[in-house]
Amino acid sequence: MTLGSSGLPRHQVPAAFDVGAAAYDQLVGANPGYHEHLRMSVRRMRIPHLGRGLRLLDAGCGTGASTRALLEVLPEAEVVAIDASAGMLAEAATKAWPPSTRFVHSRVEDLAEAGVEGPFDGIFAAYLVRNLADPDETLRRFRALLRPGATLALHEYSVRDSVRARATWNAVCWGVIIPMGRLRTGDATLYQHLRRSVTEFDGASALRNRLRANGFTGVHSETVHGWQRDVVHTFLADAPS
Numbered sequence: 001m002t003l004g005s006s007g008l009p010r011h012q013v014p015a016a017f018d019v020g021a022a023a024y025d026q027l028v029g030a031n032p033g034y035h036e037h038l039r040m041s042v043r044r045m046r047i048p049h050l051g052r053g054l055r056l057l058d059a060g061c062g063t064g065a066s067t068r069a070l071l072e073v074l075p076e077a078e079v080v081a082i083d084a085s086a087g088m089l090a091e092a093a094t095k096a097w098p099p100s101t102r103f104v105h106s107r108v109e110d111l112a113e114a115g116v117e118g119p120f121d122g123i124f125a126a127y128l129v130r131n132l133a134d135p136d137e138t139l140r141r142f143r144a145l146l147r148p149g150a151t152l153a154l155h156e157y158s159v160r161d162s163v164r165a166r167a168t169w170n171a172v173c174w175g176v177i178i179p180m181g182r183l184r185t186g187d188a189t190l191y192q193h194l195r196r197s198v199t200e201f202d203g204a205s206a207l208r209n210r211l212r213a214n215g216f217t218g219v220h221s222e223t224v225h226g227w228q229r230d231v232v233h234t235f236l237a238d239a240p241s
Contacts, residue, residue, distance in 0.1 A: 038066055038155060042069050042074065046151070051075070056077050056121060056123070057122075061083045061088075080116055084105075108132070118145035152211075152239070155235075156232075156233055157232060161230070204230075218237065218238040
């Protein structure tokens with residue numbers, strides 16, 4: 001049995017997201033900058049022409065916040081959005097989406113069986129990699145799904161390289177996220193998992209090295225402004241040409 005950072009077995013992480021799905025949008029909406037930071041990471045991919053004629057994968061789309069960010073920045077792209085949580089996808093299904101957007105219930109490991117195949121002109125993965133049993137295998141899958149030279153963007157929390165960022169993250173989790181999550185859903189499991197999955201995940205330098213070790217080129221990262229500086233990052237990496 002593989003355990004998540006919070007002590008959750010990895011196979012139970014999607015079920016924890018199912019429990020939190022109904023309140024998820026309200027909780028992230030209370031996070032200043034959450035949606036703008038997603039759009040910022042999409043813009044950092046530097047995909048041209050509003051995505052016209054391009055096919056993108058939104059891996060770990062949740063309730064569709066990352067999908068919306070992709071479409072707001074790249075409205076002419078075709079987007080395939082996948083998630084392992086049926087509850088999160090059910091919330092996404094209540095929203096209006098253009099015909100060019102398709103949602104698929106699947107783990108990254110099972111994309112071929114779900115009928116999702118490459119190549120893609122870009123992959124966006126928000127808050128996904130630290131929740132996976134084998135991040136390296138998933139990064140290699142992403143590399144194989146990308147067209148040569150196409151970009152992978154990981155929009156992710158990473159605090160281990162900064163004492164200030166770790167202190168900020170723990171304070172926000174204990175003071176806001178975990179109490180609000182328990183109040184909204186009656187179950188704090190998902191939000192306790194969120195805190196520990198971040199504090200025990202790669203630092204920014206380690207994640208850049210992980211991307212390089214799994215065959216990506218042009219690897220770099222950028223953080224955001226405000227109180228989430230050095231907490232939220234965009235990690236950018238290209239499939240070899």
